[in-house]
Amino acid sequence: MNGSTQHYTDILIIGSGVAGLSAALRLAPFHQVTILSKSSLSEGASYYAQGGIAAVFDDTDSIESHVEDTLIAGAGICHRGAVEFIASNAKECVQWLIDQGVLFDTEITESGETQYHLTREGGHSHRRILHHADATGKEVETTLVDLAFAHPNIHIKERYNAVDLILSEDKAPSRILGAYVWNRKQEQVETIRAKTVILATGGAAKVYQYTTNPDISSGDGIAMAWRAGCRVANLEFNQFHPTCLFHPQARNFLLTEALRGEGAYLKRPDGSRFMPDYDEREELAPRDIVARAIDHEMKRLGADCMYLDISHKPTDFVQHHFPTIYAKLMTLGLDITKEPIPIVPAAHYTCGGVIVDHTGMTDIAHLYAIGEVSYTGLHGANRMASNSLLECLVYGWSAAENIKSTLQNIAEVPHLPEWDESRVHNSDEQVVIQHNWHELRLFMWDYMGIVRTTKRLERALRRIHLLQQEIHDYYANFRISNNLLELRNLVQVAELMVRCALARKESRGLHYTLDYPDMLENSGPTVLKPE
Helix, strand or coil, X not given: CXXXXXXXXXXXEECCCHHHHHHHHHHCCCCCEEEEECCCCCCCHHXXXXXXXXXXXXXXXXXXXXXXHHHHHCCCCCCHXXXXXXXXXXXXXXXXXXXXXXXXXXXXXXXXXXXXXXXXXXXXXXXXXXXXXXXXXXXXXXXXXXXXXXXXXXEEEECEEEEEEEECCCCCCCEEEEEEEEECCCCEEEEEEEEEEEECCCCCHHHCCCECCXXXXXXXXXHHHHHHCCCEECCCCEEEEEEEECCCCCCCCECCCHHHHCCCEEECCCCCECHHHCCCCHHHCCHHHHHHHHHHHHHHHCCCCEEEECCCCCHHHHHHHCHHHHHHHHHCCCXXXXXXXXXXXXXXXXXXXXXXXXXXXXCCECEEECHHHEECCCCCCCCCCCCHHXXXXXXXXXXXXXXXXHHHHCCCCCCCCCCCCCCCECCCCHHHHHHHHHHHHHHHHHHCCCCECHHHHXXXXXXXXXXXXXXXXXXXXXXXXXXXHHHHHHHHHHHHHHHHHHHCCCCECCECECCCCCCCCCCCCCEECCC
């Protein structure tokens, strides 16, 4: 049937993580806001973030130190202006979270005062990570979700997929008019008109066979923005979290970097430590270095996994600091106070994305991208731990401020053309989607993984082009489904990732290629522009 439902809102936010929710709550006192969520409102990467949020709260720390640590972790191609912008607004944005009711862990000082307990993670020179035990994302996300549900100006549509953005055709440059969205419950496409659209859709780690991300991390915002004409950058830099649990019953359970921050060691199967052989910072080296070290040791020894060991710490200390991890692993028969944890690296974070300015604005007027979907210049060639939720908060604030100052000057959005399904029919070949899905994730892991070569990347690109043709033909003939929409977007983002990787003739940060093992003296972001 033709899509027959047309909605209107001042601001459409696609995505319901910390970036999208924080922007919504800042805008809702002034405007009508609609939030689109692919599943339940809290089901996203933000919810599962364990570590915390980096911000300077300690008098012995400084914004300059946070900036320098970030620049070092980013391997020389962070945008200094973006790093300074985010670090200098960090404390104020975290304080906003505290004012909303988010509870961060505290401790009593020797003088009897209460202060926030700050932990340290890889790449940081100071303790500056505010956290809620080892479930910071859950605390932040559930607090913001409760506030969003309670706000009269926030309208929440759960189990909705964005299909494509709708742009004006009458003038250049184009402006955003809204989006076609798929109502998964009714199985129909609807139209949402909006003066402003914010993409807060997260990353694309589901393009890999092994990932710490939830199933919804399928690169939707990056793909939609690219199809609409936005530039993207640095998609070759895919962060592999060094420590994902290696267990058949919990394949994507993340083990927070804070474990290493509090003294956990990385060990070989024989119990010997190996990080001192790779970096003077040992277990607190940046993630790209640690992930490559683990990958190298596994390949060198022919081992299925390495081990993370915090059993030398007191039992009470471990149970107090990591209650979620302790409880989860106990259900799997692993007592982390007594034995090491089997771990492998897994795809975790998309450091590149849609190019934006300090307000989160993309190349298209009144279309914003905030959070992991975006490229701000903060992360460079490698994201430093606990800078991701911070980026969400700062750009949720800066985008909201810009929208509040411009929305009243935007013309009303006219009635838009309906979605046309008159020439498609239901598919009886869902197996085709499943086969293509598994093929994509497997060859991206093999050819575009932690260690790359030009030959592998070229092989991946050829396979991607074949899949794109199959998916294009399928998309043109059959009614859409959740799996088809996600596969269409993932294959598009996979192409952009591989093209970025082929364009970078060096090894830097998260991009390591055997054909170009050295780092160039002069380098910058890899930018792709739609033709």
